[in-house]
Amino acid sequence: MLLCALLAGALMFADLRFTRMEPVRAQLSTLVAPIQWLVSLPSDALNWAALAFSDQRELLDENRQLREQILTLSHRVQRMASLTAENVRLRELLDAARERDIPFITAELLSLDPDPFSHRMVIDRGRRDGVFVGQPVMDAAGLVGQVTSVSAYASRVLLVADASHALPIQVNRNGLRFIIQGTGQYDTLSVLHVPDTADIREGDLLVTSGLAGRFPAGYPVARVTAVVHDPGEPFARVDARPVAQLQRARHFLLLFPPEPPEALGRGGWQVSLDPSAIEAARQVMGPVEEDD
Template identity: 50%
Template sequence: MKGPSLGVRLLVLTVLSVSLMVVDARFDTLKPLRSQIGLLATPLYWLADLPTRLWEDMTLSISSRSELLAENEKLKAEALLLQRRLQKLAALTEQNVRLRELLNSAELVDEQVLVSELIGVDPNPFTQRVIIDKGSKDGVSLGMPVLDARGLMGQVVEVMPYSARVLLLTDATHGIPVQVNRNGLRAIANGTGNPGLIELRHVADTADIKEGDLLVSSGLGQRFPAGYPVAIVKEVVRDSGQPFAIVRAEPTAALSRSRYLLLVFSDQRTPEQRATDSAEAQEAADRDAAARQEAAAPTPAVAPAPAAPAATGENRNGRN
């Protein structure tokens, strides 16, 4: 049996739809039904919108991940730059501290000094030598004492136009006359090849020397000026069967760490010349003092001449 045609069906559905729209617009009868239908249709709406929402979420996730990666790389680069600046600042701070210490040491040195910078270390493991950035063009000469902010380091053994080579105290071939600052006991401090150790040789077993004593340059030999710190005694080994004690000391200078050094222009005059110059300077000072005393002495006052007696009237008129 053949049913209604398609056109009739479409017409019936159209009339029914329009009727429902009119009833829904004018009356509240269909509101519960519409609510129930909307509740049933919600899952369908959610399923229909699911592909769109998944695409948006995936796009946002990819975009956010790319942005986070880029931001992470940027923050890493900034962190590296800040660390480099911090390291540079720390290095500059330490350099400033060392220069201040060196400046304070230069103020305590009576002789003329020249500040230099260490630019190299001798690669030979059996020698203790360094290279500095001052040479003959700067007035550096052989034998000039070298010290840092803490004490003597060594002496110049080779001079080039713009650099010089310094032999450190701890070199096995180096020796320096020292004395114990506490009692004036004299000895010779020799290097051991160890950058942190020197030895005092031929010290009598009964000598008055003990751990903690400060060793200073004695000035004997006229190579190193007297009174500069050299080392601190760390060990004294006495053996009753041996005539000499074994004395080991640690240099006060930071031989393996100091970067800025002082070159000391020591007085090259002979003792006779120094005595003559001192006597002449004393005579000149005495003459200056005498001249100042004479200039400051008060000038004696000159007594006024007596006044002539006044003439009488008889004398003025020529009568007795």
């Protein structure tokens, strides 16, 4: 032990005073590398096995959830087929026009507006894809917003949560129509001018009403979270939560709604709409701007 201690001290002195020990250290490190690899092999194998089993468990859980979701959606589709057939028969009895499928294209998020007081985003579809100002934007859950400016390869979207955005909606349960406006917060929208006696409740689903012709009717917008009645006030305060995943969604649908038909008078004749009235109705739903 004394000899080893003396040898170690001599090697440290030589390493400190002379540079010839550097190539020796490099060669020794090369010789020791396989031993270090063999020593760390069991630990690396255990870590790899644990990671593989963890990934396998996550895949199995995800697969189970997807199977349950497929079963749920299959049940809904079966029920929807019956409701669709019934709807067609009722429309034929009422001699109503049949609803047409609305074409769409997909888009992906490019960037978000860094301004904390503005809720806008940029998507990877533009004029070359047929995108136009005022076009509705959806995600998998509901309405996200509308296109406010278009360039050749990208478009800017104003989200429903922005304080300058408003659109006409109706209560899905009873058809009452109101205006919903953003509050500047992603999780809260405000339903404007709701009479204190209106039949609106917490949990009601709010959908697009189709008025003004910009947003097609029937698409989910928000769900009522609070209805506050102030004594002596003519209007109730109604808050709602957007159904769209405004802060998490990355893929979107751009809808191409059909042109609204011309209005018919009481006797069935066509009535020309006042352009100033149309423009005023469109301004209610939020400002739009166009880029070259």
